[in-house]
Amino acid sequence: MNLERYEYQSGKDYLDYEFFSEGPKGVIKKGVRFTLAQFNGIYFYNLAFGDWSEELRSLNDFSVTNNDDVEKVLATVASVVMDFLEHFPDTIIYAEGSTPARTRRYQMGINKAWNEIAEQYEVFGIRPDDIIEPFRKNVNYDAFWVRRR
Amino acid sequence: MRAKTEAKANTVKILPAKGSASNDVKNYENDPMVIKKLAAAMKRIERVGFPDTFVK
Numbered sequence: 001m002n003l004e005r006y007e008y009q010s011g012k013d014y015l016d017y018e019f020f021s022e023g024p025k026g027v028i029k030k031g032v033r034f035t036l037a038q039f040n041g042i043y044f045y046n047l048a049f050g051d052w053s054e055e056l057r058s059l060n061d062f063s064v065t066n067n068d069d070v071e072k073v074l075a076t077v078a079s080v081v082m083d084f085l086e087h088f089p090d091t092i093i094y095a096e097g098s099t100p101a102r103t104r105r106y107q108m109g110i111n112k113a114w115n116e117i118a119e120q121y122e123v124f125g126i127r128p129d130d131i132i133e134p135f136r137k138n139v140n141y142d143a144f145w146v147r148r149r
Numbered sequence: 150m151r152a153k154t155e156a157k158a159n160t161v162k163i164l165p166a167k168g169s170a171s172n173d174v175k176n177y178e179n180d181p182m183v184i185k186k187l188a189a190a191m192k193r194i195e196r197v198g199f200p201d202t203f204v205k
Binding site: 009010011012014015016017018031033035037039040042044046048050052056058059060061092094096098122124126130132134142143145147 | 170193
């Protein structure tokens with residue numbers, strides 16, 4: 001079974017991505033940004049993802065879209081991550097949701113495609129007690145580290 | 150064998166990249182949410198660091 005996902009577009013530098021969620025609430029623009037940062041001399045990209053808000057003129061990661069397409073949106077973000085790592089194969093990505101519930105959603109997405117993800121990517125979870133461990137299904141994490149194998 | 154087949158049936162596949170590069174995509178580098186997310190990430194990373202295998 002293949003996960004359905006939206007078509008997306010990336011910026012020319014492959015750091016910004018956009019796609020449109022379509023559902024009962026209408027068409028909602030989503031944005032993903034990978035921001036380069038470093039800590040202790042190690043460079044990584046931080047993943048930020050949210051709905052574009054015309055009102056705020058900013059991305060918003062607290063908005064609740066209710067567009068009945070959570071899985072499709074998550075699969076699209078996963079696809080974006082894969083595309084990004086195609087262009088930056090030796091980099092590390094850090095990702096955390098804006099709320100524990102959203103982080104759990106990311107986790108559910110990873111769980112669902114775990115067999116395929118594990119073949120190609122190393123994924124580590126950061127537990128609420130700050131322990132970093134190789135990703136395990138059915139464990140709650142606050143954030144994730146991902147890189148290509 | 151059956152268990153293996155069932156496990157495979159329950160596994161979903163993320164299709165390869167399905168997109169294109171465009172000049173129309175906004176640059177979110179200075180987006181307030183992006184800046185806020187990075188600040189939150191740095192706070193946690195300063196505390197927990199990287200997986201051991203990433204620093205070797």
